Amino acid sequence: MEANGKAGTRPAGQGGGDYPLREAMERAAGRVRLHMPGHFGRRPPGARLAWRLDLTEVEGLDTLGAPQGVLRDLVRRTAKVYGAEAAWLSVQGATLPVLAGTLALWPARATVAVERHAHRSVLAAAALGDWDIRWVPAATDPEWGVLLPTPPERWAEVLAEPLDGVVVVQPTYEGLAYPLAEVVRRARAVGAVTFVDAAHASHWGRSPALPPHPLEAAPALVAHGLHKTEPALTQTGLLLAGPDAPAERVDDAWRMLGTSSPSYLLLAAIEGYVAARETGDGGWGRFAEEIVTVWEDGRRRGFRILQDEWCRRGGTADPAKLTVRGNGRDMVMRLRRAGIEPEAWGPGWVTLVVGPAQGLPARFWRRFWDVIGPPAEPPAWWHAGGWPEPGPARLRPAAARGAVWERVPLREARGRVAARPLTPYPPGIPAVVPGEEITEAWQETLTRLVAAGVVVEGVEEGSVWVVV
Numbered sequence: 001m002e003a004n005g006k007a008g009t010r011p012a013g014q015g016g017g018d019y020p021l022r023e024a025m026e027r028a029a030g031r032v033r034l035h036m037p038g039h040f041g042r043r044p045p046g047a048r049l050a051w052r053l054d055l056t057e058v059e060g061l062d063t064l065g066a067p068q069g070v071l072r073d074l075v076r077r078t079a080k081v082y083g084a085e086a087a088w089l090s091v092q093g094a095t096l097p098v099l100a101g102t103l104a105l106w107p108a109r110a111t112v113a114v115e116r117h118a119h120r121s122v123l124a125a126a127a128l129g130d131w132d133i134r135w136v137p138a139a140t141d142p143e144w145g146v147l148l149p150t151p152p153e154r155w156a157e158v159l160a161e162p163l164d165g166v167v168v169v170q171p172t173y174e175g176l177a178y179p180l181a182e183v184v185r186r187a188r189a190v191g192a193v194t195f196v197d198a199a200h201a202s203h204w205g206r207s208p209a210l211p212p213h214p215l216e217a218a219p220a221l222v223a224h225g226l227h228k229t230e231p232a233l234t235q236t237g238l239l240l241a242g243p244d245a246p247a248e249r250v251d252d253a254w255r256m257l258g259t260s261s262p263s264y265l266l267l268a269a270i271e272g273y274v275a276a277r278e279t280g281d282g283g284w285g286r287f288a289e290e291i292v293t294v295w296e297d298g299r300r301r302g303f304r305i306l307q308d309e310w311c312r313r314g315g316t317a318d319p320a321k322l323t324v325r326g327n328g329r330d331m332v333m334r335l336r337r338a339g340i341e342p343e344a345w346g347p348g349w350v351t352l353v354v355g356p357a358q359g360l361p362a363r364f365w366r367r368f369w370d371v372i373g374p375p376a377e378p379p380a381w382w383h384a385g386g387w388p389e390p391g392p393a394r395l396r397p398a399a400a401r402g403a404v405w406e407r408v409p410l411r412e413a414r415g416r417v418a419a420r421p422l423t424p425y426p427p428g429i430p431a432v433v434p435g436e437e438i439t440e441a442w443q444e445t446l447t448r449l450v451a452a453g454v455v456v457e458g459v460e461e462g463s464v465w466v467v468v
């Protein structure tokens with residue numbers, strides 16, 4: 001299958017020396033990239049970024065912390081192109097927009113409901129702001145094993161309790177969502193504000209063929225990572241304001257948490273993206289229609305595609321994600337043999353990031369199913385099932401971080417209170433959070449995952465950190 005570029009062994013322009021990282025990057029760049037970043041190694045028109053332009057806040061380049069010149073103009077253009085009340089430019093991924101945005105809304109000791117499949121940046125905000133966090137347990141799809149978005153009726157139950165706010169992740173990592181407007185409306189009715197972590201949805205609303213942009217539901221703030229699905233450099237991100245955003249508090253939090261050395265290469269990449277968005281849909285309208293024919297082709301050949309099934313169940317699915325069910329290890333080996341690198345995989349699935357910027361021809365997709373196939377079931381030992389219920393919260397995350405810790409073997413950790421998050425990767429979502437009891441079910445699940453070769457961040461040489 002065609003690759004985006006040529007695999008090389010020596011970094012371009014290097015005469016010799018020891019550059020194993022650069023060499024590994026050259027090899028990775030030579031494969032067909034069905035993974036983030038969303039430029040897929042193809043330079044968008046007009047982008048000419050080089051070491052020469054790696055500048056700092058000198059005369060004429062403005063100051064990101066208090067923009068008054070070219071950066072203020074870029075901020076305004078960004079807000080306008082998204083129809084936002086205000087915008088903030090991030091060179092620290094979606095992490096800074098999540099941290100600064102949520103801490104601007106809830107600086108200290110607020111009661112906030114958070115979906116359990118939230119990114120660890122939300123957990124960090126909860127610890128920094130010492131929130132009383134109310135987890136909304138994530139449902140796992142019993143057949144696919146992926147975490148599902150929270151349906152509006154479940155949010156209605158959550159919002160029956162007094163809350164200062166809610167954090168909604170839209171969409172999930174695999175691109176699944178429910179309509180947002182109902183949740184925002186219900187939250188507002190009980191005096192709670194809504195923050196939307198739309199790290200993976202910066203392209204939404206760019207074409208009528210895509211799901212609507214989260215701002216249409218009028219939450220207080222929306223966070224994006226630009227590189228996840230769009231042609232922008234890694235670590236570019238945005239925070240966008242809806243009608244109830246406390247802009248002065250966001251400015252304050254942004255300065256407190258943001259770097260004082262913003263990368264102008266990344267800011268220029270944001271400018272390139274905004275300029276492209278001002279002039280068109282970036283090919284998304286056509287792509288969103290084409291990908292549905294790829295789904296249909298796969299379905300005809302006996303494959304199961306998560307996003308296709310979710311749409312047919314009446315949900316909203318992002319055309320930028322393609323999750324195929326089967327034996328994950330076999331599928332990933334077949335793809336890699338064909339020079340294709342996927343975004344993520346687990347025992348029962350493979351997830352790809354796709355988009356118009358890839359420029360993959362129709363013949364790529366015609367051959368794709370032969371390369372990944374034949375259709376197969378996940379391995380018999382794998383039961384998608386669900387994640388166990390979270391253990392009881394014994395301490396707030398901030399209190400667990402401030403306590404004295406000790407390290408104990410995972411096999412002796414049952415009943416102890418976690419000091420650090422325990423995060424299986426993939427999906428990279430904390431399974432046990434600081435302050436929570438490590439239950440028997442979680443101890444067994446984590447032990448099984450580690451034995452199966454899954455990396456669990458927080459389990460080091462079979463041991464975990466717990467509160468003394």
Ligand SMILES: Cc1ncc(COP(=O)(O)O)c(C=O)c1O
Pocket residue numbers: 092093094095096098118119121169173197199200225235237
């Ligand atoms: C839902 C969600 N929010 C926030 C982030 C943080 O984004 P970044 O890694 O760009 O800082 C991620 C990263 O994967 C994410 O999936």
